[in-house]
Each structure stands twice: as C-alpha cells, then as structure tokens.
Amino acid sequence: MLKVGFTGALRSSVNGHAQVDAQASTIRELLSGLVQRYPDLAEHVDQGIAVALDGEIYRDDWSKPIPDGSAVFLLPRIQGG
Amino acid sequence: MSHDTSYTKQKFKLIGSRVNRPDGIDKVTGRARYGADASAPGQLVGKVLRSPHAHALIKKIDTTKAEKLPGVKAVITSADMPDLTGGNRSMLDILENCMARGRALYDGHAVAAVAAVDEQTARQALKLIKVTYKRLPHVTDVDKAMLPGAPVIHDWVFTSGVDPKPEKASNVVQRNQFGHGDVEAGFAEADVIVEKTFKTEQTHQGYIEPHACLATVGPDGHGDLWVTTQGHFHFRQVCAALIGMDVAKLKVTSSEIGGGFGGKTHVWMEPVALVLAREANRPVKLVMSREEVFKATGPTSSTSVDVKIGAKKNGTITAAAAELRYQGGAFPGIWGMLGAMTSFACYDLKNVQSVGYDVICNRPKVAAYRAPSAPMAAFGIESTMDLVAEEIGMDPVKFRIKNAAKEGTQASYGPVYGPIGIGPTLKAAQNHPHMKAKLRKNQGRGMACGFWFNFGGQTCTDLNIGVDGTVSLAVGTVDVGGSRASLGLIAAEELGIEYEQVKVHIADTASLGHNDTTEGSRGTFSSGMATIFAARDAKDELCQRAAKMWDIPVSAVAWKEGKAVAKGKRHNNLAPLTLKEIAAKSPNTGGPIAGHNEVVADGAGVSFASHICDVEVDPETGATKVIRYTVVQDAGKAIHPDYVEGQFQGGAAQGIGWALNEEYIYGDDGLLQNAGFLDYRIPVCSDLPFIDTEILEIPNPNHPYGIRGVGETSIVPPLAAIGNAVSNAVGVRMTHVPMSPPRILKALDEAGV
Numbered sequence: 001m002l003k004v005g006f007t008g009a010l011r012s013s014v015n016g017h018a019q020v021d022a023q024a025s026t027i028r029e030l031l032s033g034l035v036q037r038y039p040d041l042a043e044h045v046d047q048g049i050a051v052a053l054d055g056e057i058y059r060d061d062w063s064k065p066i067p068d069g070s071a072v073f074l075l076p077r078i079q080g081g
Numbered sequence: 082m083s084h085d086t087s088y089t090k091q092k093f094k095l096i097g098s099r100v101n102r103p104d105g106i107d108k109v110t111g112r113a114r115y116g117a118d119a120s121a122p123g124q125l126v127g128k129v130l131r132s133p134h135a136h137a138l139i140k141k142i143d144t145t146k147a148e149k150l151p152g153v154k155a156v157i158t159s160a161d162m163p164d165l166t167g168g169n170r171s172m173l174d175i176l177e178n179c180m181a182r183g184r185a186l187y188d189g190h191a192v193a194a195v196a197a198v199d200e201q202t203a204r205q206a207l208k209l210i211k212v213t214y215k216r217l218p219h220v221t222d223v224d225k226a227m228l229p230g231a232p233v234i235h236d237w238v239f240t241s242g243v244d245p246k247p248e249k250a251s252n253v254v255q256r257n258q259f260g261h262g263d264v265e266a267g268f269a270e271a272d273v274i275v276e277k278t279f280k281t282e283q284t285h286q287g288y289i290e291p292h293a294c295l296a297t298v299g300p301d302g303h304g305d306l307w308v309t310t311q312g313h314f315h316f317r318q319v320c321a322a323l324i325g326m327d328v329a330k331l332k333v334t335s336s337e338i339g340g341g342f343g344g345k346t347h348v349w350m351e352p353v354a355l356v357l358a359r360e361a362n363r364p365v366k367l368v369m370s371r372e373e374v375f376k377a378t379g380p381t382s383s384t385s386v387d388v389k390i391g392a393k394k395n396g397t398i399t400a401a402a403a404e405l406r407y408q409g410g411a412f413p414g415i416w417g418m419l420g421a422m423t424s425f426a427c428y429d430l431k432n433v434q435s436v437g438y439d440v441i442c443n444r445p446k447v448a449a450y451r452a453p454s455a456p457m458a459a460f461g462i463e464s465t466m467d468l469v470a471e472e473i474g475m476d477p478v479k480f481r482i483k484n485a486a487k488e489g490t491q492a493s494y495g496p497v498y499g500p501i502g503i504g505p506t507l508k509a510a511q512n513h514p515h516m517k518a519k520l521r522k523n524q525g526r527g528m529a530c531g532f533w534f535n536f537g538g539q540t541c542t543d544l545n546i547g548v549d550g551t552v553s554l555a556v557g558t559v560d561v562g563g564s565r566a567s568l569g570l571i572a573a574e575e576l577g578i579e580y581e582q583v584k585v586h587i588a589d590t591a592s593l594g595h596n597d598t599t600e601g602s603r604g605t606f607s608s609g610m611a612t613i614f615a616a617r618d619a620k621d622e623l624c625q626r627a628a629k630m631w632d633i634p635v636s637a638v639a640w641k642e643g644k645a646v647a648k649g650k651r652h653n654n655l656a657p658l659t660l661k662e663i664a665a666k667s668p669n670t671g672g673p674i675a676g677h678n679e680v681v682a683d684g685a686g687v688s689f690a691s692h693i694c695d696v697e698v699d700p701e702t703g704a705t706k707v708i709r710y711t712v713v714q715d716a717g718k719a720i721h722p723d724y725v726e727g728q729f730q731g732g733a734a735q736g737i738g739w740a741l742n743e744e745y746i747y748g749d750d751g752l753l754q755n756a757g758f759l760d761y762r763i764p765v766c767s768d769l770p771f772i773d774t775e776i777l778e779i780p781n782p783n784h785p786y787g788i789r790g791v792g793e794t795s796i797v798p799p800l801a802a803i804g805n806a807v808s809n810a811v812g813v814r815m816t817h818v819p820m821s822p823p824r825i826l827k828a829l830d831e832a833g834v
Contacts (some may be wrong), residue, residue, distance in 0.1 A: 055499040059538060
C-alpha cells in the first residue's frame, strides 16, 4: 500500500485530499488508478505531471517501478530555463 | 531497451579534465553560424507590424496598399493563421501570441507581417498597412491586476485552485498552495517573527543573439526551418501543429545559439515566418530587432512577495509562510506556482506554507528564465532569513545551517529529500576565506542560498565510428553551455579513446529521434546518459567484430581500456585490437559500426547553491559596485570543470545585473520605455569582479557518472545575496529589486540616513 501526497492545484482535483492510499507497482499503474478514482485528475495527467518517488522527481518514465512503502508525491509538471 | 542508470563510482581517465572547447575556433573566427547567418536562393525579408498600444481592440486591418507595393510577396494577419488547435487552449495562446487575434494584448504584440524582396520594401510595406484600433483599459502591475475593478484581460480566465470556483473572470489564473504542518501554531511558538513585503521588477534574459530564422515551405507541403532555439524538436512540433503541417515534413535545424537562458524554449515568430514562406512560395528570413526582442519575447515575471518567518531564540524556525504574486504577461503561466514550490526548499521546516498566484497583465508573455521564478522567491525568503538572524542575534550562516534541509527532510513542496547538497554548500561557504576577508567603509557582505529542481527527459543519441577510427556523435540537445565538450569527453571515456577522436554534432530533427528541449539543466545530464549507453552499445558491436576478425566466439571477447581483448587460455595469445584496427576492417566484418540509445532520463536530482557577495555602495550617488563574489554549488560530477565554473559565473553575472540595474520600465500608457541595451543595462565585464567558484561533487545516485545539472541554480541566490550585502553596507533593508541608485537613495532618504 502506498500513501500518495498531493500538492498545489492537484489537491483540488482529488476532492481536496492531502494524501490518499493507492496500490500500484509502477507510475503508470498509479496514475491510471488515480484517474479512475478522481476523473478531474485526468486533465493534469494529460497536461503533464511529475511523480516524486522517495524524493526523486520523475516526469516521463511511467514504467518506473514503485517499491512498496515509497514516499510518493504528485506534483504539477515544472518548466525550466 | 532499459539500462541501469545507477551511479557506479567508475574511475575516470578523461572526465574532469579541461580539454579545449570544440566550438572555440569557430566562434572567435566568425565561422560559427548563428540564427541570422543562413541564407537561401531567392530568400525574402520578413518583417512584423506590432501594436503601439498596451491593450486595444483591432477593429480593422487594411493590407491592400501593402500588397500592391512592388516587391511585396506576402502579407499576412491572423486571418492567414487559422485556429487548428482543436480546442487546445494553451496551443491557441501560443498562436495568439505569435499573431494577435482581434485584440492587441501588449505593447509590441504582432498584428500583421510582410515578406518582401528587400528590407527597405518590407519596412515600406509595414507603413502601408492600416490598422484601426480602439484602445482598451490596460494594467501592467501585478498587484493592481489582482484588484477588484482591474481591467479583465481575458473573459475566459476563471481562477483555478480556489473553492468555490469563481463565477466571474479575473486576471488571476490560478492559486497554488504548498506546505505542511500548522503555520499558525508554529508562529504561536516563535520568540521572534519577521514579516516583510518584497518586490522584483521584470527582467529579460538578455541573450546577445536576437531571435532569427530562415523558413522555407514548398507547395508540396514540405518545409525547412533554420532557427536559433534551445529545442528544435519542440519547435518542430509546435510550428507543425499551429500551421497545419505534418511533423515529419518539417525539418528544423538548430543554429549555433547566442544565449537562450529559457527565452529560446518558446516559439515567438517562427510560425509567422513559415506562413509567410508558404504564402510567398519563397524562403523567408525573419530576424528580430533588439526592440522586438524586449517587447515581444518572453522576459521573466515581475513579482510581489510577502514573507513571514518565526523562530525561537535558539535559531530554530518554528513556522514560515509566503504569498507570492507573479505577473505572467498576457497569457496564463505557471510562474507563481514555481515560485511557491521553490521558496522554502532549502530548509527543514515543521510548519510551512507557500501560496503562489499567477496573474495576467498587459505585458509580453513571460517565458522561463534560468531556474524560472526561484530567484524572486529567494530574494524575499533569504532577505527575511537575514532579518530573523539579526533579531535573534545569530550569525546568518549558522542560522541557515541550523535550519538547512537534509536527507529525510520533507521539502516544502511535498516530497522527502534523498541525499542533497544544501548543507555541504553552506558549510563550504562558512569556511571559505571570502567569509573572513575584512570589509572597509561603505562596504557590506551578504550571502544567500538557492534551490532548483533540475530535470531530464526524452533523449536519444547516435554514435557512428568511421573507418579511420574517429567517432561522430549526434545528439539532439542544443549546446547552450558547453555540452558538446562534455559529451565528447563522455564518449571518449566510455570507448577508451582520445577526446580529439570524437566530434559531436547537434543533429537536425530529420536525423534523430525526438529530444526534449535543452532546459531544466538537462543537456549534459540526459544526453550524457544516452551517450554512455550508445557508447556501450557500440562497444558490444566492436566486440562482435573483433570476434569475427579473430574467428572466436564473442563470449571470449571483452572491451578493456579502449581495446578488444581475447579472454581465456585458448585465446590469450591474441594481441588486443584497438578501436581503430577494428574500424578499419569494418567493411568486411559487417559494415558500419554504430551505437544508438533512446532514454527517458529521469532522476535528475535537485540542486543547491550558496553565494557570498561583497559590495561597496556610494552613499552620495547610490551606485553599487560588486567587489567580490563567490559561488559554491553541488555539480554532482563536473565533467568539464571550465564549463561548470562558467555556468556558475554566468548565473551570478546575470543575477548581479538583475539585482542592481535591469528592469522593464512601463509608462502610465502601458508602453515599454526602455526596449534597448542603452536604457536596459546588462552588466559588462567592467561592472563585474572575478567571480570565484567552488565546485562540490556530491554524486547523483541516478546517473552512471553521478552527473547533476548545473546550468540554472547559480542565478537563484544573487538577488538575495546582493540584497543582504547592500542592506548591510547602507544599514537599511532593501526590499525592491533592482537596487538601482535612485532606489537606494530613496530607501536611505525614507530611513533618514
């Protein structure tokens, strides 16, 4: 079981929860499961989303395995210069 | 194919050496070809007509006279750039920014464009286009734009991130809140609380090379675009989508780039050049003037930031809060959100809250500028950190060290940190000789910390070995800061050959798979990763060829120190084969030898820096001179230390200009008053001291060589470090950037000094 945290505008798309429980072994599984539960999240996922696993930010690699017990945070996608 | 990206503590022979830069001779002899250096037979000159108003309805555009002018081959308006975005609002915003659609949204917004046989005819044609405007109320200040009753720029913008959802449109695009704990309870525990409001003015990246491109589109729907850009693959995708071309039929080639710093991650006039070329059926060259660069490309936000920090007398921060209001120009952006995310990222805080607002104004669309949004947030937070340290009587460096984030800290923007470098950079700053140097009258010292995320992304490389044993490495990340040298070193290190045997090219979009833009400090991190794996792919092939040459099984061949060696008692009498020897025989062992890799390079690792600055302020004129500056930053592994130091120094130099001089000045009429380098003054060599650097190497666990990006973080601390230094020099807290002479004199007057 994973505890998934939400920050910024993402929080309002999951009914205001700061954290939800989820079961997933990869980022892809995590995002598809969350979108099923919280359809408003789909727009953010389409626009681009970043997933922090134990402090490391992953923007694109949805096949990344999520070890059980990882600290998971969903973040808005960032831009750089 | 997936590869293990873990850091392996590999011992290096070449990595870390300061080899000659491969583009040096081209650049000093003028052979390097920048955006404006391309030409094509029959090319036309493109020019853009821009709005003279801050906000205006475009009632009519009459192009008849311009079209009839001899030598004019095309005249276009938004009618020639139909909306093909299929309801994608952010793409429509890009299109509308390239060419106004019914309304001019800022001074300099494009309203029409021409292509003509020469510059004079093109200019004359612009004068013959008659635009009938009806001026509308405008707003250029971020705080004023948020007020009820401010002119609402878009009737389709309803603030997101607030509950309940607003029923009225406003200029506030979104509200984003980050943090954890209970800030009110934390402030109640504090012995000292400091609250302050800070402002920063809008600045431009100030790259020396203006935007320029050469566009060709034939009647068969095939096109070419030569352009100065940080991301030619991104430009291809956006341009093709906006003007209705097939992606594969548009080849984009990136020129040598004369600076970008985030400003060349977005398209501004390239779709216009392509449409002109299509209309005229002739190549069109479009080069912006400096005035156009200032008025119609993407500077960074102006901001207004409230900070509140509470601490115990022992130096423990009990709570920290900030509200950050970022002006994003005429279209929605995420700059306030990024400011809120980065604001307190350096610190280990039990109770923290940052709220970012993204606000629309009648100014050019804001673009990324090197660690976008972080410097302005750091100015507010790091200035307040000094004020709190002063209140509790603690050394500001010790105060920061006491509260610094570390492995296991929950970042203010959410995640828990792995191994990070803020503590080591602070310790190195504390122990640096600069900290102990004596100051004289009217001089002051300041320091500040900075954070940036860094990221990786989609990347691919091709490595081809010629029959003479030289290596051609094709990469898709534009070289904005020396990545060709770094990637050449990496390829040579992996293959075990000399650096001089490798030539690195930036491939065009038709020659390589998609590569994300060079932004987010990703160039050397991600293309470095792909180069390592492409080289290893090539080494596998080299072993195969050696096995054929020896007529032994490939399982009996290994690659060691740049040579194929035969393993085992049966074969160890065979002399090793060098890369050159294997390459020479390649036509008869299977043809060309190459390595290839595609990777999504994630796990870039966050980046921290600490800066120290000494200034001298003339109390009569308010003029500030930076007399000493030191940058300490974690580079992961410095592949080519000269370039790493260059990035540190470049960020500091830009930050010095931002802190002391640079600002967009708008009149009450909403028009930009200083769109040129004479009135918008970036620092030149004589304004700057030698910028000292200290590279820390804390390996990134997610990269085989331990690389972290280094390009952006160095611009985060300077505003605050200089702000603290100036405040210490004059004895008055400076809260408004730039700290130009008039602003310093005003602050001294108001404080009665």
